[in-house]
Amino acid sequence: MRRVAGSFPGPLPRVRARRRAAAALATALALAGGAVATRAEEPATVRVLAAASLTEVVEGLAKRFEGARVVPSFGASSELARQIKDGAPADVFVSASPDWIDFLREAKALDGDAIVLARNQLVCIAPKGSALRGVGDPKALLSRLAKGDHVAIADAGVPAGEYARKSLEHAGLLAGYEPRLVGQKDVRAVLRAVEQGEAQAGFVYATDARVGSVETLFAFDPKTHPPIEYLAAALRGAANPTDARRFVAFLRSESARKLLTDAGFALP
Amino acid sequence: MPSEAEWEVVLLSVRVAALAVAASLLPGILLGWLLARWQHPLRALLQGVVMLPLVLPPVVTGYLLLFLLGRSRPLGRAWHALTGGYIAYTTAACVIAAAVVGFPLLVEAIRLAVLGVDRRLEQVSRSLGRGALDTFARVTLPLSLPGVLAGAVLSYARALGEFGATIVLAGNVAGETRTIPVAVYTLLNVRDGEAGILRLTAVSVALALAALLGSFWLSARQRRA
């Protein structure tokens, strides 16, 4: 199971309580970070909060980064951004959409500028061996769905979900899809739901379709939704600003670009 | 004032929790009685299994349920044969998830209530000519009723707040599986969701508090009985 930033909510998440806990944690970590910095033998740590669709790439980059230990966490960009704003300890944020970078910029949580590091494509997937094979666009898919069929989509606010919703809305199909849509917490949860066969179709990125054992039905027309851009930025609350900025720059390096293209991302 | 969508969420939560408790009551009474009275080495194992949802992370419980009830599973197929649909992502899934996580609380309360009934009263009842089932209905159950109700209310409160298993088994479907906790979680992903979160949180706390107080009051009545 992919690791997610913060704790996976079991009981009802309470915003105020989390803020307090996060602040306490941040203080403790800052103190610990200070203690760590004074001991030359301990490696510095860079905490990276990244969109779920970048899981394999960021983990690969974490291994290659020198001079500090990279600790990544993955989740929906929206959830991660909110956690950062509430004070979760983090050094770098990599988002699947500009919206959440803007969100943090307005909250004055960014350290320096954000950089664009990759682009992606939105596709529709189905379980292996699905009878829906051959469906070529969202309209056709809607007409082929049987009663009781489910279509998994990332929750509203999660970039993958937003892109898909915008595209469906553009085609005037969103209302028709609503009764069939099942929200999932991030794009990888959508992938799992389709892999398990509980959902008959799902909307994920092309890069996600490659890592899962699913069939790709069709790709969404990029003109029907805002461009899918991945941005990264160092964070103001970083315990380790130097290494944080270094890592952000590393995301544009040759080895990073190779990992991204190998995984199926497009470069800016 | 909560919006219409928010009221829909609250009503769904209340309905799901009520259905969960209603569905759990009979098996809960049976198991509670069994765990209180049955002398057998296997009893400990049974108690362990019943208590599992209490100690497992709710998400794990959710995945176990998905494993047992998914489309490709025998139970899932049986469900399909009976109802024509599948369990995941439906209100039924919410009810099942809520019932499973609340079950240990219900059974434990009932078990304690039955233990609190003097066995000698049951013996006297038997010697007066009432059989085992009759004795249960006329003596054991009435005397343990406050405890049974306390357990029901407690598991109701738990069902209202259930998230982890629900999100895995039932996903997030507006009107069908978007209970209060799921709705709040959804709002976290939306940029200006704070106000909605606060409103739903307030309703949630009020409902849970009322349920908990009710449960304590009933437990006290059971102890006095």
Added chain:
Amino acid sequence: MLELRVRHRFRGFALDVELATEGPVLGVFGPSASGKTTLLHALAGLLRPQQARIAMRGRELCVRPGGRWLPPEARQLALVTQDPLLFPHRSVRGNLAFAPGAAQRLASEAGRRVLEVLRVEPLLERGVDHLSGGERQRVALGRALLAGPELLLLDEPTSSLDAELSREVLGLLLRVKRELGVPMVFITHRAAELLALADDCAVLDAGRLVAQGPPVEVLKRPRALGVANLVGVDNLLRLPVLAHDEPGGVTLLDLGSGLRLAAPLCDALPGARVDVGFYADEVLLCLEPPAGLSARNALPCEVRAVDVLGHEVLAELRLGEIRVRARLTPLAARELGLAAGTRAVAVVKTAGIHHLG
């Protein structure tokens, strides 16, 4: 009426009893932990004995191992426990009408008789919480009787009551016996109840039946130490055997300081210790050694203490190295001028001395 053979072993206790009785009232008597309640529970069906055969009027209730075992509700018995155990969630009427058929019986003529004998009519609509101890016991009795049992079982019905209430309940049980004619098996550790109520008496000690017969006989000759204690035998002695006089029908026991006690003939080996007991009533006191007396024991003693208890006097004597009690009237004590230090002669009939197994 009742044939029972029960063998049951648990946690270091072994019950092994076989008896048959025509009743109609059987009293089960014995010290605590002698197995009386276990026996009653086996009879009631609340226990599955390891080995048993229980039959009531020829109808088999329990044959173990392997045979039929009727559950309690099928045995047509009713149990009244020491603690009345009324159902707290029901009123008095609800308790009385609890058994199958009891509601109809309650309304019938027979039911009214029961209510009358037990005097529970005025309590009918009351809740159970505020009844006195005696009222609770009467309701429990009524509840059992209205179940229409063939046999009524009572486990120490008066143990938890004070003397006055005990007498009252005993009186009620007598009325139940005489006027309602219900056979009973009851457990008690009070000799007086046994004498008043029981037609037949079974004495248990340490899980075994040590005596059975009419209460008067059983009590007069307690055959076990535990029972003797219970029954109130005042003088319980453990003495070594000196010699036997077979033609004379006497065994001589050593009291120490050269004194010997003539007890009835027994077969213990000389040198072995035996338990004997005799009531304080069986001890006479003389100031002079008597002559021509049939009693074989006329033993010099010294009075250690004289206790006046209401209308009787209990004198504590020292016989050899042994302490013995004698019961006298205050008149006798006065006439003889008994006081601590008085030297006298204690006379005990051999026939009044019982061997305790």
